[in-house]
Amino acid sequence: MRILFLSHVFSPAIGGIEASSEFLAGAFANAGYDVRLMTMTAGENLALPYSIIRQPSITEMLKQHAWADIIYENNPCLRLGWPKLLWNKPSIITLHTWIGRIDGTIALVDKLKFCWLAQAKKVITVSKALQQRCWPAATIIGNSYDEQLFRRRPVVRNNDFVFLGRLVSDKGVELAIKAFNEVVFSKPLAGLEEATLTIIGAGPDREQLEHLAASLPDPSRVRFLGILKGEDLVAELNRHAFQFIPSTWEEPFGIVALEGIACGLIPIASNGGGLPDAVGMAGVTFERGQLASLVEVTTELLQNTEQQVRCLAAAPNHLASFSSKTIIKKFVNILEATGENR
Numbered sequence: 001m002r003i004l005f006l007s008h009v010f011s012p013a014i015g016g017i018e019a020s021s022e023f024l025a026g027a028f029a030n031a032g033y034d035v036r037l038m039t040m041t042a043g044e045n046l047a048l049p050y051s052i053i054r055q056p057s058i059t060e061m062l063k064q065h066a067w068a069d070i071i072y073e074n075n076p077c078l079r080l081g082w083p084k085l086l087w088n089k090p091s092i093i094t095l096h097t098w099i100g101r102i103d104g105t106i107a108l109v110d111k112l113k114f115c116w117l118a119q120a121k122k123v124i125t126v127s128k129a130l131q132q133r134c135w136p137a138a139t140i141i142g143n144s145y146d147e148q149l150f151r152r153r154p155v156v157r158n159n160d161f162v163f164l165g166r167l168v169s170d171k172g173v174e175l176a177i178k179a180f181n182e183v184v185f186s187k188p189l190a191g192l193e194e195a196t197l198t199i200i201g202a203g204p205d206r207e208q209l210e211h212l213a214a215s216l217p218d219p220s221r222v223r224f225l226g227i228l229k230g231e232d233l234v235a236e237l238n239r240h241a242f243q244f245i246p247s248t249w250e251e252p253f254g255i256v257a258l259e260g261i262a263c264g265l266i267p268i269a270s271n272g273g274g275l276p277d278a279v280g281m282a283g284v285t286f287e288r289g290q291l292a293s294l295v296e297v298t299t300e301l302l303q304n305t306e307q308q309v310r311c312l313a314a315a316p317n318h319l320a321s322f323s324s325k326t327i328i329k330k331f332v333n334i335l336e337a338t339g340e341n342r
Contacts, residue, residue, distance in 0.1 A: 001339045002034045004068035005050070006077040010039035016255070017096060020143060021074045025050050027328045028072075033335070038064055038080055056080070065089060070338055073120075076113050090121040090338050094141070097252045099134050121338050126253045127274025139334065142277060143255050144327040147319070149230065150262035153238040159195045159302065162240040162265065164233075164256050165247075167203030172246030172270065174205075175291055177212050177222060179244070182295045185217045189302055197222045197244075200236065237263035242301070245269035245279075248289045254278035258322050266311045268298055281314035 005028065007021035021037070026049055029035045035050035038061070045052045053064060065071065065083035071091040073081055084091055095117070099110050117123050123138040125131040131138045161180060165171045180197040183189055199209070199222065206224065213222035228236055237243075243260040250273030257267045257278035267283035269275045276285055284301055287293035301307055320326065 001335070002067060002069045003028055003036075003335070004064050004071050005035055005037040006071065006073045006080045007037060007039050008041075008075065008077050008080065010037065010041045010043075010052070010054075011046075012043045013041050016143075017075055020096070023144065023324070024072075024074060024331065027324070027331070028335070031328065031332055036064060036067070040079065062086075070335065072335075076116050078112065078116055081116075085119070090341070091119070092122045092124065092334060092338055093117060093120045094124040094126065095130055095134060095138065096126055098130070098250070121341075122334055124334070127277045129250065129272075129274045129277070130252050140277075141327060141330045142274075142322050143253050143258075144322050144324045145255055145258040145262060145319075147262065147323055150234055150237075150259045152262065152264040153235070155238050157239065157241045157264070159191050159242070160198065160240040161195065161242045161244055162198045162200065162237060162260075163244045163246075164200045164237070164260065165245075167199070167201050167205045167209060169205060170247060170249035171201075171203075172244075172248045172289070173199060173209050174212060175246040175248070175289075175294055176244035177209065177216075178291055179246070179294045179298055180222070181216050182291075183298055183302065184221065187299075189299065191302070195221070198236065198240065199224050200226070200228050200233065202227050234263060237265060240265060242298075243267045243283075245275060246286075246294060247272065247275065249273075250288070251275050251278075257283065258319065261315050262319055264312070264315075266301065266308060268294070268301065270294075280318040282311050282318045284311070 005025045009018050010021055011018055025035055025037045029049035037050055038053045038056055042054055062083050071084045071089050073093040075096045099113050100106050117135055123135045124141050125138040126143050131140050163176050184192045184195050213219055243265040245267050247270050253274040260267050261282045267279050269279045269285050270288035271285040272288035284297050286297040
């Protein structure tokens with residue numbers, strides 16, 4: 001079966017869609033499908049198990065759509081996908097983020113996206129929250145994580161906290177620092193005498209966050225490490241016991257939670273968007289944007305070792321549902337069903 005894989009953005013650009021597209025396109029090819037990926041991102045074409053068509057002309061787009069049996073869109077790709085309407089080719093669209101404006105209004109481009117989803121043979125969302133808000137008839141298939149890289153190491157952990165993500169206001173890093181101050185300094189809990197908060201990531205808010213950390217009674221207990229990758233990141237995550245994921249924005253999903261859980265962390269995440277799906281029973285959630293709730297939930301978790309044991313015990317089964325093998329099998333089933341009914 002010939003699959004034309006559409007991804008508006010792709011490597012060498014860096015981001016969630018780009019990583020997901022590279023993973024899925026490779027998985028489809030390895031499953032025996034003839035895959036061609038079309039993208040608007042410029043760059044060199046590396047040796048991959050599928051061909052890449054970058055910044056195609058109209059003629060090239062028509063040619064590739066005529067070739068395909070199925071069109072797969074990793075997030076709606078109207079600029080790349082319109083030729084499928086000429087041949088009435090069956091399409092599968094995965095929705096990775098919200099449709100609509102930040103203030104909740106629906107603009108013309110959003111209405112077009114809803115119309116675009118309506119003509120698809122199958123719509124997939126990466127979380128229950130996306131399904132419920134954007135396309136109730138969608139099938140939910142969460143994002144996978146790199147289980148070969150992110151894994152638990154046999155190390156001794158103290159009651160240390162870590163944040164991993166971009167240093168921007170939407171990620172709620174300020175809440176993490178303030179909550180750390182509350183449980184460690186303002187109303188200190190037993191066992192946190194030497195607890196630290198490590199912040200991994202980069203972004204425009206770093207200077208402001210460093211200034212906030214400097215106001216704590218012991219600023220040395222908050223460390224800013226910048227960007228870490230690969231084994232360096234995995235080693236650092238394994239030094240900690242708890243992971244703050246205090247996003248004030250409703251995350252469509254939250255792969256960062258899976259990565260933390262895989263490294264033996266217990267996530268403390270906001271309850272907005274798809275984060276509860278990503279955290280599952282392997283962590284706890286608090287009221288999004290509410291410092292008092294974050295402090296309360298963190299305090300309860302720290303004081304309840306049985307709850308910590310339950311979270312850690314739930315991790316293996318939770319992670320298994322997001323393993324590469326599990327996720328690929330779900331996609332292959334949909335591809336096969338779509339191919340049979342085209």
